[in-house]
Amino acid sequence: MNKLTIPVQIDSIKEMEDFQRTRCLYYRVELEDGYVFRKTRYLLSSSAFFAAGVSWAALAGPVLLDGVEHELFLTADLITRTITSLNGNEKLSLDMGYLWVPNSMFQKAAPGVSIRAGDVYRLSLPYFRYCYRFTMGKIPDEDWLNPRKRFREPIHPSPQETEAFRQWRLEQIAISHRRFHHESYARFRLAKKEVTK
Amino acid sequence: MSHLHVTLIDVGWGDSLLLEVSQAGSPRPRFALIDSNDNADRDYWPAYNFLRKHFGLRDIDTTKPFFDFVMLTHDHSDHGSGLKRIMKEYGTRNFWYPRVKVEDSVVVANLQAYANHPSVNIHHQAVDSNTELGKFGDANMDILWPFPNQIDNNPNNNSIVLSLTLNGMSILLTGDAEGKVWQQIGGQIPPNIVAFKVPHHGSKNGTIHNNTFPWVEPLDAAATRAHLGISCHPTFPNRFNFPDRDVIARFEQSHFEYCRTDMHYHITYVVDENGFKVRYSH
Numbered sequence: 001m002n003k004l005t006i007p008v009q010i011d012s013i014k015e016m017e018d019f020q021r022t023r024c025l026y027y028r029v030e031l032e033d034g035y036v037f038r039k040t041r042y043l044l045s046s047s048a049f050f051a052a053g054v055s056w057a058a059l060a061g062p063v064l065l066d067g068v069e070h071e072l073f074l075t076a077d078l079i080t081r082t083i084t085s086l087n088g089n090e091k092l093s094l095d096m097g098y099l100w101v102p103n104s105m106f107q108k109a110a111p112g113v114s115i116r117a118g119d120v121y122r123l124s125l126p127y128f129r130y131c132y133r134f135t136m137g138k139i140p141d142e143d144w145l146n147p148r149k150r151f152r153e154p155i156h157p158s159p160q161e162t163e164a165f166r167q168w169r170l171e172q173i174a175i176s177h178r179r180f181h182h183e184s185y186a187r188f189r190l191a192k193k194e195v196t197k
Numbered sequence: 198m199s200h201l202h203v204t205l206i207d208v209g210w211g212d213s214l215l216l217e218v219s220q221a222g223s224p225r226p227r228f229a230l231i232d233s234n235d236n237a238d239r240d241y242w243p244a245y246n247f248l249r250k251h252f253g254l255r256d257i258d259t260t261k262p263f264f265d266f267v268m269l270t271h272d273h274s275d276h277g278s279g280l281k282r283i284m285k286e287y288g289t290r291n292f293w294y295p296r297v298k299v300e301d302s303v304v305v306a307n308l309q310a311y312a313n314h315p316s317v318n319i320h321h322q323a324v325d326s327n328t329e330l331g332k333f334g335d336a337n338m339d340i341l342w343p344f345p346n347q348i349d350n351n352p353n354n355n356s357i358v359l360s361l362t363l364n365g366m367s368i369l370l371t372g373d374a375e376g377k378v379w380q381q382i383g384g385q386i387p388p389n390i391v392a393f394k395v396p397h398h399g400s401k402n403g404t405i406h407n408n409t410f411p412w413v414e415p416l417d418a419a420a421t422r423a424h425l426g427i428s429c430h431p432t433f434p435n436r437f438n439f440p441d442r443d444v445i446a447r448f449e450q451s452h453f454e455y456c457r458t459d460m461h462y463h464i465t466y467v468v469d470e471n472g473f474k475v476r477y478s479h
Contacts, residue, residue, distance in 0.1 A: 010303075011304070025303055030282065080310075087310065087311050087314045088314060095278070096307055097274075098236050098274040118299070166299060169303070172302070172306040173299065173302065173309070175309070179313060190329060190331070192328065193326075193327050
């Protein structure tokens with residue numbers, strides 16, 4: 001993938017008369033205590049630097065895992081390995097952020113295609129930044145809905161990642177289910193009420 | 198002295214509630230958290246920053262695992278964003294959430310992945326009205342919704358509705374459960390209710406259903422006069438019109454006292470041996 005885009009997952013679609021927008025979730029990587037960036041391949045600067053108190057939308061791709069470059073999120077296995085790796089990293093914290101995207105943009109990207117919760121779309125970095133700024137209250141509604149600035153390929157559907165994330169979510173539910181029903185978990189399970197409502 | 202505090206943290210759009218309760222025989226109160234909306238860069242993490250300041254001011258020992266439980270009422274990112282960070286910072290003994298459909302499990306799946314991580318290992322499970330939560334310190338807890346084996350297409354209608362009771366007084370926490378839910382459980386609102394978190398930020402959908410007010414009417418008839426708490430931010434730069442004007446008009450018609458986080462900032466309900474009171478900043 002030559003152009004930097006950021007994957008977002010559909011969280012909640014609002015279709016009220018004067019409120020036609022969709023909340024989209026992205027991954028946010030945060031560091032608090034400071035981190036030294038030594039590998040500068042994907043950074044603008046050619047020097048290593050120390051950064052603290054930084055929060056950014058990461059996992060835009062490509063990513064280096066075990067010395068191999070991957071376009072992120074194309075398989076459930078890649079999602080698992082990336083998220084597991086980040087969840088186990090003491091210095092970094094992986095969390096979820098969200099931003100709003102006008103429903104009309106999805107229609108322009110894929111005419112006639114209904115958007116559904118869980119679908120993955122990729123936003124160009126300029127358009128992601130634009131929607132992020134709107135969500136933070138820095139751009140008025142009217143400008144956001146009808147931007148004066150022209151964005152080149154602001155958004156496109158990512159069906160392969162949609163399916164990969166669907167599989168990944170199924171796996172998380174299955175892992176949780178197995179863990180819950182394992183005999184070693186019995187003492188942690190909450191009881192059922194004696195009288196069913 | 199037994200006490201129960203429920204704080205609606207002003208997080209702008211979304212919900213985050215800090216629960217604190219006494220524990221008989223222990224000098225240290227117990228804490229829990231319901232939802233979080235810390236969407237933004239670190240300057241704005243409202244729930245996280247509130248917790249840090251709140252515990253810091255009171256010099257509370259936050260050794261992990263700090264929370265008795267963390268609860269996600271439903272799978273929407275304005276209720277789950279930042280929850281992971283809070284669980285990582287403070288630790289929790291339990292993480293609870295409603296059953297969700299796979300396509301709607303965007304937030305739950307990510308939090309499950311964190312809870313299942315070998316280095317984290319948080320006990321977690323889906324809960325419903327058939328789950329016996331037991332006590333939270335000196336307070337009794339009861340889930341009114343969702344019913345077992347029912348998953349709605351609208352994640353709002355899978356919101357966990359939780360009742361907390363201490364000293365014969367109940368507080369009802371409602372997530373984003375909409376009118377359709379209240380049509381089914383409005384009759385189960387405890388008669389001794391003293392505070393009610395208005396569902397879905399005071400939206401029309403959260404209060405009005407088929408031209409009826411399925412939770413307002415039972416509250417009107419309740420033995421106690423419940424105080425209404427609204428977690429909202431209509432003056433946020435991008436106006437979402439929550440709470441809805443018709444909803445507020447209905448509250449005023451029934452002479453309910455209410456507070457809203459956009460005007461009153463953090464709202465704390467206090468139940469103790471002196472009775473019930475409401476605290477807010479301004």
